Amino acid sequence: MKNGIKEVAKKANVSTATVSRVLNSSEVVTEETKRRVLAVIDELNYMPHAIGRALVTRQTNLIGVILPDVHSEFFSELIRGIDKAARQHNYHIIVSSTHSDKREIESMLTVMQGGRVDGLIIMSPHIDTEEVIKHLSPLSRVVFVNSYLNGASFDSVTIDNYGGAYQMVEHLIEHGHKRIAILKGEERNYDAQERFRGYLDAVKDNGLDRIKNFELLGDFTEESGYDAMIGVLRMKSKPTAIFCSNDSMALGALRAMHEKDIIVPGEIALAGFDDVPSARYVLPSLTSVHVPIFEMGKEAVEHLFVSLEGKNGGEGKKMMLPTLVIKRESCGCTPVAT
Amino acid sequence: MKNGIKEVAKKANVSTATVSRVLNSSEVVTEETKRRVLAVIDELNYMPHAIGRALVTRQTNLIGVILPDVHSEFFSELIRGIDKAARQHNYHIIVSSTHSDKREIESMLTVMQGGRVDGLIIMSPHIDTEEVIKHLSPLSRVVFVNSYLNGASFDSVTIDNYGGAYQMVEHLIEHGHKRIAILKGEERNYDAQERFRGYLDAVKDNGLDRIKNFELLGDFTEESGYDAMIGVLRMKSKPTAIFCSNDSMALGALRAMHEKDIIVPGEIALAGFDDVPSARYVLPSLTSVHVPIFEMGKEAVEHLFVSLEGKNGGEGKKMMLPTLVIKRESCGCTPVAT
DNA sequence: CTGAAAGCGCTAACAA
DNA sequence: TTGTTAGCGCTTTCAG
Helix, strand or coil, rough: CCHHHHHHHHHHCCCCHHHHHHHHCCCCCCCCHHHHHHHHHHHHCCCCCCCHHHHHHCCCCCHHHHHHHHCHHHHHHHHHHHHHHHHHHHCEEEEECCCCCCCCCCHHHHCCCCCCCCCCCCCCCCECCHHHHHHHCCCCCEEEECCCCCCCCCEEEEECCCHHHHHHHHHHCCCCCCCCEECCCCCCCHHHHHHHHHHHHHHHHCCCCHHHHHHECCCCCCCHHHHHHHHHHHCCCCCEEEEEECHHHHHHHHHHHHHCCCCCCCCCEEEECCCHHHCEEECCCCCCEEHHHHHHHHHHHHHHHEEEEECCCCCCCCCEEECCEEEECCCCCCCCCC | CCHHHHHHHHHHHHCCHHHHHHHHHCCCCCCHHHHHHHHHHHHHHHCHHHHHHHHHHCCEEEEECCCCCCCCHHHHHHHHHHHHHHHHCCCCCEECCCCCHHHHHHHHHHHHCCCCEEEEEEEEEEEEEHHHCCCCCCCCCCCEECCCCCCCCCCEEEEEEHHCCCCCCCCHHHHCCCCCEEEEEEEEEEHHHHHHHHHHHHHHHCCCCCHHEEEEEEECCHHHHHHHHHHHHHHCCCCEEEEECCCCHHHHHHHHHHHHCCCCCCEEEEEEEEHHHHHHCCCCCCCCCCCCHHHHHHHHHHHHHHHHCCCCCCCEEEECCCCECCCCCCCCCCCCCC
């Protein structure tokens, strides 16, 4: 037994147009007919067919989200931020967690086109985004999130990776450290680049020497942090503080130091980036840079809706969300609990 | 300048029907015309309008995913598993991370209906799922994931919470522990219940006394683990081992023990559940139960597609994925690295 | 093998 | 205030 707008119309003795008007709460319908229609809708348990509607209104109430392979905390927070804001506008989200692979992103882009979504939120932290951008010229309803845009004229929301790193390194310097190492992330990763840039400038601006030996390469995993730290501990002249470009690497580094009986922060101080939930529960608790991921997702959606409502021409409004240094035990601010 | 199937048809000197045939790789089209049409499609950069197509085929190639507020690791792994499998079938996913709130889930259900999605994957680990179930009678294309179904006739995929807990507790017993405490999760959470049940049975089956004092209540957060552990450490006669219902609580408990100078596992052994990435990097590394979340997502999708292809009547096929005890330092298996 | 035409379920002019 | 009608972009009989 079918159950469309026609059935409702017939049973309520009105035309489908009127049912439609009731559905879209048009003001012109009589209270009387409206009540009658609503009664039938309720009785038949009718629910408008989203696809039929979308075809004519040219609006799907769906926004697409294309993400690379980010760490779980980032992923879930971002999705939740996006979803929450989207729901507030009565939208749903289609997510695709593609790999960072350029070709995959491109294929997602085309697939998501074709009227499937009203807008797109893309995160593409790998440096080869430029290629991708070309492929989405026709669809101006896009907001980039934490991506390398290289001046391209798209709306974007990012977090202040540079500033967070800068402040954190400066904080380490305030503790008296002069030999500060950094555990970098992958070269082609935008976050990693920015955080490294912040480190570099903080070191320079504070008159410290840049020590190339102290610029270690990692890949944002615990394992790479562990491995890099083992290397550091073999150096004849060690750093007195380590700034890790993310918390995962910091955890790995911490483990390595524990195993080698290095006292943190006594012998070597440590700081991370991201402020993951477990940061405050390891020992010593991890000083880190808090990153407003949820808010970034939320803001991305709000930007998108400005475009969707045509208030702007999508002429590339940029927004940068502040990061915040969270001082705990591993940098030496708080005595280590015991 | 528009760019629909009509434009392609005109430019290729065929009817829209033929273009459609080419698009759907119908066998009947001549090689010659097919090439001509494809050329025009390419030239015009044409991409079929998904909504128009969905309206007639009654198929959206979208599956809805409704999740509660789970921890980030679980969330991202599950989504990735689902997304990966869905992509393989050329589907996309609409995700909604509602609260565990019953009413919210219901509203999501109705919203996702209406032709928007071809099927639904729902996770509803709170015990009041039964109510929810009633509201989705018309839509048989549903697979539940890690949910409390109470015998309801839906397809479902779960992980072996019970078995994992049972084996872990038994492992602790093998280490000689006779006084094993458990940090439970929320009462109404299905995972928490099953893990508790596993604990209880393992204790009983091995002839140990059930000590009600040792059954502590938490809520799966680090904080609750910390707080509960502080309580434990105040007991006059303490347990010699703690089984935490998840790793977050185990991390909190570990921190509490460190602060109070309790040696783990020397004085008190510790085990968690979930095997989050950082489990192997804390000190001592955390013995935990590995949970195949990605696979669960993947399996859920495969089950769904069996239903979608009408091979079964959705008569409630259940699948349970095995969990695996990962032995590390915190239970006493491996000497603590140092 | 190809084309004409009839919709899929809904909304939006335009009339009445 | 309500109904009639013409599509939205595509697929799919049914003829040819």
